[in-house]
Amino acid sequence: MNFKHAAIALSLLLLCGCQQKDDSAFIISTSYGDMKITLYDDTPNHKKRFNKLVKEDVYNEVLFHSVQQEGVAEGGNPASRDVRPNRIIGENPIRETISAEISATRFHKRGAIGMRNGASSEFYIVLGKKTTKEDITQLERESFFKKGSAAIEKLFIQHQDSLSKLENSGDSIALLKFQEELIAQAKNEISAKETWHYSDEQIRAYREYGGLPALDGEDTVFGEVTEGFDVLEKIEHAATYPDGRPKENIVFCIRKE
The missing domain is CATH 1.10.287 (Helix Hairpins)
Known part of the structure; x- marks a missing residue:
């Protein structure tokens, strides 16, 4: 291969690389505004699954169907699409579930994104409270x-x-x-055996920003909100029924950044 052909090949390779979207960065567009999130590389199965669900439009105009102040904002059930606030949401039609990928370095600070063990598409964003x-x-x-x-x-x-x-x-x-x-x-x-101990970083984060340390070691944390905490605060303070269902639908879509 001569220099000219090598230069063309390199240019094409760089161009293709630039066109590939990051599989870690996403935008959650909600009724209250946008939040940017980043997925972790050390929870590869959840990262792969989340990318798949986004690609399949599972998170297209679905609801945060449960919001608990000082708890979590939970959503992602495709059965919630177009369901009015005072109506029951049907069972999640997605049967494929995912096993836990729990890491001691990933914890439930405010803005952390988690999935319960055995979840299919539903995820939550941690709200929580400051902890001593x-x-x-x-x-x-x-x-x-x-x-x-x-x-x-x-x-x-x-x-x-x-x-x-x-x-x-x-x-x-x-x-x-x-x-x-x-x-x-x-x-x-x-x-x-190795038991769960909170690091200085975790204690500092829970004290300064808040979170839900009681969930550490129980559920998988696979990402976090990086921008749009003002939007998260609006979601947290939305008016809800006693069961946590928002009185006005909080609709969201997710796309790659």
Whole structure:
């Protein structure tokens, strides 16, 4: 290939590259204005799924059907399209679901975009509230207790036959000793595993901007709002019915930036 042909080939390659749209940057156009969002590369399955849903126009004129102040703004069900505010929204027709991609570095700060485990197309934007360091510490304790209780229950089920035999024998001392051994084993298993701890960055973000730290480790955070927080605030303060359904439809569309 001579220099001229190489230059032409390079120009075409650069041109094609410039024409490709970023698969991480999107605009959510709502009744209140536009928000720019960015999807994370380290949640690739959610990123790929979101791109697919946008391409298929699933998010074309659908609703934020639930808005909870200091909670989340949730939407993305195609069955909500053209449904009046006081009408029931039908079941989501999209059956394909997606498994969680939970990362300790992605958390539910204000403006974070998340999906519940097993969701199909519905997603939420975190509103939340400002949280103190003491609140975070309490959440860590509750998380440890929850995991510990689950581990104890699992071990008790695994050793149900042995526990039943001891109970039927009437030897309450032996039964209590065995139960204590199982509880200690569960505690050691949980302590040995990596448990959820909030980083300094997370604590600072929750204290300064707010969010929903209680959801960390439960749902997948796969993106965040980068511009248009004034729009998010308008959505948060929209008048709603007791169940969180906005009294006036909040319609949105999503397109690539």
